[in-house]
Amino acid sequence: xxITPPVDTIDYRRRQKxxxxxxxxxxxxxxxxxxxxxxxxxxxxxxxxxxxxxxxVSIPPHWIPEEPTLRxxxxxxxxGNDEPVTYETRSGADPAAGDFIPSTAENLLPxxxxxxxxxxxxxxxxxxxxxxxxxxxxxxxxxxxxxxxxFILITRVIPxxxxxxxxxxVIRKLGMLDTLGSLVITYLAITVPFTVFIxxxxxxxxxxxxxxxxxxxxxxxxxxxxxxxLPLSLPSxxxxxxxxxxxxxxxxLLALMFTQTSASQTLPILLASFTSDFTVSFSFLNxxxxxxxxxxVIVAIVFERYIVSGxxxxxxxx
Amino acid sequence: MARIxxxxxxxxxxxxxxxVRNLNLxxxxxxxxxxxxxxxxxxxxxxxxxxxxxxxxxxDLIFDEQVVNYVPPHKRDVAMVFQxxxxxxxxxxxxxxxxxxxxxxxxxxxxxxxxxxxxxxxxISHLLxxxxxxxxxxxxxxxxxGRAMVRDPSVFLxxxxxxxLDAALRISMRAEIKELHRAMETTFVYVTHDQAxxxxxxxxxVVMNDGVVQQIGTxxxxxxxxxxxxxxxxxxxxxxxxxxxxxxxxxxxxxxxxRDGLRLVLPADHAARLKGQEGRAVRLGxxxxxxxxxxAEPGYNALNGTVNSVLPVGSDQYLGMDFGGxxxxxxxxxxxxxAFGESITLAVDLNRLHVFDRETGQSLIWNAA
Numbered sequence: 001x002x003i004t005p006p007v008d009t010i011d012y013r014r015r016q017k018x019x020x021x022x023x024x025x026x027x028x029x030x031x032x033x034x035x036x037x038x039x040x041x042x043x044x045x046x047x048x049x050x051x052x053x054x055x056x057v058s059i060p061p062h063w064i065p066e067e068p069t070l071r072x073x074x075x076x077x078x079x080g081n082d083e084p085v086t087y088e089t090r091s092g093a094d095p096a097a098g099d100f101i102p103s104t105a106e107n108l109l110p111x112x113x114x115x116x117x118x119x120x121x122x123x124x125x126x127x128x129x130x131x132x133x134x135x136x137x138x139x140x141x142x143x144x145x146x147x148x149x150x151f152i153l154i155t156r157v158i159p160x161x162x163x164x165x166x167x168x169x170v171i172r173k174l175g176m177l178d179t180l181g182s183l184v185i186t187y188l189a190i191t192v193p194f195t196v197f198i199x200x201x202x203x204x205x206x207x208x209x210x211x212x213x214x215x216x217x218x219x220x221x222x223x224x225x226x227x228x229x230l231p232l233s234l235p236s237x238x239x240x241x242x243x244x245x246x247x248x249x250x251x252x253l254l255a256l257m258f259t260q261t262s263a264s265q266t267l268p269i270l271l272a273s274f275t276s277d278f279t280v281s282f283s284f285l286n287x288x289x290x291x292x293x294x295x296x297v298i299v300a301i302v303f304e305r306y307i308v309s310g311x312x313x314x315x316x317x318x
Numbered sequence: 319m320a321r322i323x324x325x326x327x328x329x330x331x332x333x334x335x336x337x338v339r340n341l342n343l344x345x346x347x348x349x350x351x352x353x354x355x356x357x358x359x360x361x362x363x364x365x366x367x368x369x370x371x372x373x374x375x376x377x378d379l380i381f382d383e384q385v386v387n388y389v390p391p392h393k394r395d396v397a398m399v400f401q402x403x404x405x406x407x408x409x410x411x412x413x414x415x416x417x418x419x420x421x422x423x424x425x426x427x428x429x430x431x432x433x434x435x436x437x438x439x440x441x442i443s444h445l446l447x448x449x450x451x452x453x454x455x456x457x458x459x460x461x462x463x464g465r466a467m468v469r470d471p472s473v474f475l476x477x478x479x480x481x482x483l484d485a486a487l488r489i490s491m492r493a494e495i496k497e498l499h500r501a502m503e504t505t506f507v508y509v510t511h512d513q514a515x516x517x518x519x520x521x522x523x524v525v526m527n528d529g530v531v532q533q534i535g536t537x538x539x540x541x542x543x544x545x546x547x548x549x550x551x552x553x554x555x556x557x558x559x560x561x562x563x564x565x566x567x568x569x570x571x572x573x574x575x576x577r578d579g580l581r582l583v584l585p586a587d588h589a590a591r592l593k594g595q596e597g598r599a600v601r602l603g604x605x606x607x608x609x610x611x612x613x614a615e616p617g618y619n620a621l622n623g624t625v626n627s628v629l630p631v632g633s634d635q636y637l638g639m640d641f642g643g644x645x646x647x648x649x650x651x652x653x654x655x656x657a658f659g660e661s662i663t664l665a666v667d668l669n670r671l672h673v674f675d676r677e678t679g680q681s682l683i684w685n686a687a
Contacts, residue, residue, distance in 0.1 A: 218421030231408045
């Protein structure tokens with residue numbers, strides 16, 4: 001007997017199809033709104049870096065520069081070359097035309113170098129300290145293991161601003177004010193707990209048998225860590241590198257407290273100083289802002305492809 | 319080649335758990351020893367102590383004449399195969415097998431020669447460029463074996479290496495492991511909870527429970543002459559059946575096991591070992607296969623009961639039998655079919671009875687020798 005579909009019933013197939021379209025629409029629209037919210041300020045920063053001061057302040061604003069110019073970047077790389085930037089030279093220039101540059105402009109490139117040195121040192125030291133610490137906590141059973149994890153984590157419960165004064169007193173006592181060393185030490189205090197925590201989670205996820213197999217195969221603990229665990233931990237190491245680099249690169253509060261001169265000032269401090277001049281040159285500031293985001297973007301692009309899952313597939317019976 | 323000796327070895331963890339208690343064991347050079355027991359009995363801990371992956375808390379672990387309690391794993395000439403294979407997922411099969419040699423600074427030529435040789439023996443030469451994730455369970459197991467055998471170690475350790483394989487592959491791999499032991503002429507220590515693996519592979523079996531060695535002996539010793547009820551219960555499928563009763567002396571040095579509705583006269587050699595023990599509360603053990611369907615005189619050397627369940631297993635069948643309210647399981651031939659509730663008489667092979675002390679569980683026959 002042929003099967004006949006029931007009459008006067010709900011068309012579930014159609015209903016499911018409509019549901020799927022609505023779901024997809026909601027996802028796409030939400031994604032576009034979110035992307036616009038995140039990308040709009042960055043787009044304006046990049047766009048305005050290639051505009052003259054007059055074009056930047058024009059109404060309505062130009063999202064795409066009508067007359068793109070590299071003058072702002074030229075000014076950054078030549079600041080202080082021809083003549084020292086003084087009140088007289090600046091007051092002679094016309095801020096509206098974009099000729100005006102801040103008094104501390106010539107410190108921009110040195111401060112960028114400072115930021116790079118501090119960030120790279122913090123990344124390297126984080127890995128040197130964090131990797132063995134996390135391996136020990138994750139894979140070696142020792143007395144006080146849990147206590148050490150809690151101790152490391154509890155240091156992050158205290159907000160950074162509460163630590164500024166104690167940090168300042170210690171750094172002053174050590175005679176390290178206005179040095180890059182002061183920043184490296186304090187940034188390590190902030191980032192190492194996170195590094196250890198991220199890596200503990202990852203190492204604990206790697207099978208104990210891999211560690212045992214490596215040691216029976218002839219590796220010391222350190223060799224097992226380097227030859228077996230590190231290659232498998234690449235995604236978490238990349239996360240650590242990105243996190244510590246970006247934290248160090250962007251850090252403002254501690255750098256503001258500990259640095260005074262171009263010898264140790266980092267990029268965020270210098271960029272902030274541009275806004276405290278007697279006139280603000282948006283074109284120059286935005287061009288400097290573009291330069292400030294370039295290194296983190298490069299680091300993110302280079303390392304992003306290593307953030308892949310499934311590296312341990314096939315290690316043990318799944 | 320190595321002889322391994324445990325003298326009064328204990329393993330206690332920081333949390334107070336006493337994993338291995340007072341272990342005394344002498345493993346001969348080139349012997350195939352199987353550590354057998356349920357989960358948590360301390361067998362893997364014992365294996366890890368040999369490998370150096372667990373510290374010995376107390377006592378001495380001796381390789382040949384050297385105490386190795388504090389020698390790290392990479393300084394002991396041991397190789398190990400893990401239950402989960404533990405292959406390095408970021409390395410190819412070739413690099414996995416050659417890793418141990420590389421860590422011991424072998425030349426490239428030597429590594430290549432040995433890896434190719436091992437791969438050929440294990441029939442995985444065509445897989446050398448693949449990564450572990452691209453292999454089946456059986457292939458991974460072979461790679462794990464290759465990684466251990468390529469080093470030609472003094473001691474070969476295996477921690478339940480076959481338990482992740484399917485039944486058919488497990489049986490064929492058993493034969494290969496036995497062949498590997500013959501070919502390598504080295505000491506093998508093998509951990510398993512599978513009695514069939516233990517009985518097929520071992521020169522000697524060490525049965526463990528709760529960190530204590532229950533019995534050490536050849537597979538025949540362990541199966542035919544269990545030292546206590548734990549060993550008797552752990553081996554055999556279906557498990558051994560127990561009856562509580564007392565010993566009763568008869569004429570002409572006769573000794574019988576007696577309980578309600580059952581009187582089994584023990585053979586002369588059993589009776590001789592049990593002499594003077596009449597009246598003692600004992601537990602009688604009858605292995606599932608030590609019965610035959612027959613019409614022996616009721617109450618003498620026969621069990622009468624009703625059929626509770628019939629479980630055919632291909633070659634024969636498991637028969638569940640209600641005996642005075644107790645559930646017993648026997649293995650009988652598959653030719654006779656029985657129906658639920660049917661009365662049945664099974665003749666007991668009296669020469670294969672086991673008698674244990676009811677309090678301690680120790681065998682009164684085999685320990686008396």
